[in-house]
Amino acid sequence: MLTIDWQRAELICGQLLAxxxxxxxxxxxxxxxxxxxxxxxxxxxxHARFLFYACHYMRGTIRSDFAFKRLIGLWEVHPKxxxxxxxxxxxxxxxxxxxxxxxxxQASEISSFWFENSRRLSKHWKGxxxxxxxxxxxxxxxxxxxxxxxxxxxxxxxxxVPHEEGFLGFQEKMSSMLAYFLMEAELIxxxxxxPAVDFHLLRILLATEILVPKDRNKKIxxxxxxVLGIQVLEWYSxxxxxxxxEVGDALWLVSTTLCRRAPGNAMFDRHKNExxxxxxxxxxxVLDWRKANHVRRYVTTCGSCPVGxxxxxxxxxGTYYEEGEFAMRAHERPPILFPQLPRHLRERPPTAKFxxxxxxxxxxxxxxxxxx
Numbered sequence: 001m002l003t004i005d006w007q008r009a010e011l012i013c014g015q016l017l018a019x020x021x022x023x024x025x026x027x028x029x030x031x032x033x034x035x036x037x038x039x040x041x042x043x044x045x046x047h048a049r050f051l052f053y054a055c056h057y058m059r060g061t062i063r064s065d066f067a068f069k070r071l072i073g074l075w076e077v078h079p080k081x082x083x084x085x086x087x088x089x090x091x092x093x094x095x096x097x098x099x100x101x102x103x104x105x106q107a108s109e110i111s112s113f114w115f116e117n118s119r120r121l122s123k124h125w126k127g128x129x130x131x132x133x134x135x136x137x138x139x140x141x142x143x144x145x146x147x148x149x150x151x152x153x154x155x156x157x158x159x160x161v162p163h164e165e166g167f168l169g170f171q172e173k174m175s176s177m178l179a180y181f182l183m184e185a186e187l188i189x190x191x192x193x194x195p196a197v198d199f200h201l202l203r204i205l206l207a208t209e210i211l212v213p214k215d216r217n218k219k220i221x222x223x224x225x226x227v228l229g230i231q232v233l234e235w236y237s238x239x240x241x242x243x244x245x246e247v248g249d250a251l252w253l254v255s256t257t258l259c260r261r262a263p264g265n266a267m268f269d270r271h272k273n274e275x276x277x278x279x280x281x282x283x284x285x286v287l288d289w290r291k292a293n294h295v296r297r298y299v300t301t302c303g304s305c306p307v308g309x310x311x312x313x314x315x316x317x318g319t320y321y322e323e324g325e326f327a328m329r330a331h332e333r334p335p336i337l338f339p340q341l342p343r344h345l346r347e348r349p350p351t352a353k354f355x356x357x358x359x360x361x362x363x364x365x366x367x368x369x370x371x372x
Contacts (some may be wrong), residue, residue: 001214003229009210009232012307016204017242017249019306026257026304031249032064033181035072044187045128050075050083050127051181052121056114056169058177066250074102084127086090087118113168119285130188133179146175163315173198173226184245192237195244197229200255203315205229206326207259208307216313219325260317261262262301263287263294264332266319280361289334298334 020027033051041047050071057067078098080086082342087095092115099114099301102108125131136142148166170178176196183190195201202225205211211228213220234249239246259265267282302308311331 020250021056084118084122117167133188195233204251258301263297263313
């Protein structure tokens with residue numbers, strides 16, 4: 001069970017938005033869509049189609065910036081794979097080969113989705129993702145058009161209005177993600193779509209106690225958190241007349257640039273038998289403030305965060321991507337935070353990784369989830 005602290009939501013979101021609008025660190029770091037080159041952006045339809053196909057990789061454990069960079073490279077070599085009518089001519093097997101070579105991530109499933117969704121986009125929306133959003137003012141209508149309506153729980157194909165067939169792999173979160181990308185690029189008019197609440201947004205809401213679990217020692221399922229996450233962000237957006245695109249950026253960039261590297265969120269993956277590939281659940285890193293690299297990493301992440309002083313909990317990505325659950329521990333801080341690091345802490349760059357440790361039962365290596 002979770003509750004919403006509305007006052008905390010107003011405080012934290014307000015501080016993050018203020019930092020975002022000043023374009024201070026970490027908001028001067030590029031977002032995944034910022035890597036799209038001018039050549040791809042100059043044609044608005046081409047740009048919209050690219051974002052539609054990129055959404056196929058905005059699920060699971062792949063890093064968004066990695067996916068965008070590799071897809072941009074694929075577009076530069078094979079632009080026809082991003083044109084719905086051409087995809088049908090290329091064929092699913094060739095599409096699978098190209099996606100596997102470019103990203104090597106769930107190529108079989110994504111190529112089948114990509115292929116079928118190209119047919120649906122051509123048939124119902126004339127190959128233009130922007131048309132999906134014509135006349136939409138509320139998220140409910142967006143969901144009716146985008147969320148997949150493949151088969152019901154009995155395995156029978158659902159009877160749907162043709163243009164509400166939806167797209168394979170798209171549920172509510174991915175629908176909101178597509179809307180976010182298109183609105184942010186000013187390819188469609190802005191409307192009050194539900195925020196694309198993913199792990200990163202929810203991590204900020206939990207870490208800063210905007211969402212408060214009744215028992216913090218118990219792991220929390222995504223579906224138990226996401227509904228309240230959407231509720232509180234929609235409330236904030238409406239109350240203060242702030243774009244959900246802006247709210248999403250304010251939270252997402254903090255999690256992906258700072259929380260992702262914060263020492264308190266780091267986990268080790270303990271291997272029982274490395275040759276057999278057997279491993280236990282990832283284990284939290286034991287912080288030792290006598291170690292220079294632990295202090296250095298803290299100062300350049302939590303110590304540089306616009307709401308670092310408001311953060312009460314570490315929220316692990318390893319547990320989420322391995323088990324589909326949120327796990328937390330109390331936020332730990334060094335005894336002293338130096339305004340300027342002393343010389344012995346500046347000998348190595350702040351991005352230096354933690355040193356591995358070993359035990360008799362196996363090797364400990366830093367667990368870095370590829371989905372962040």
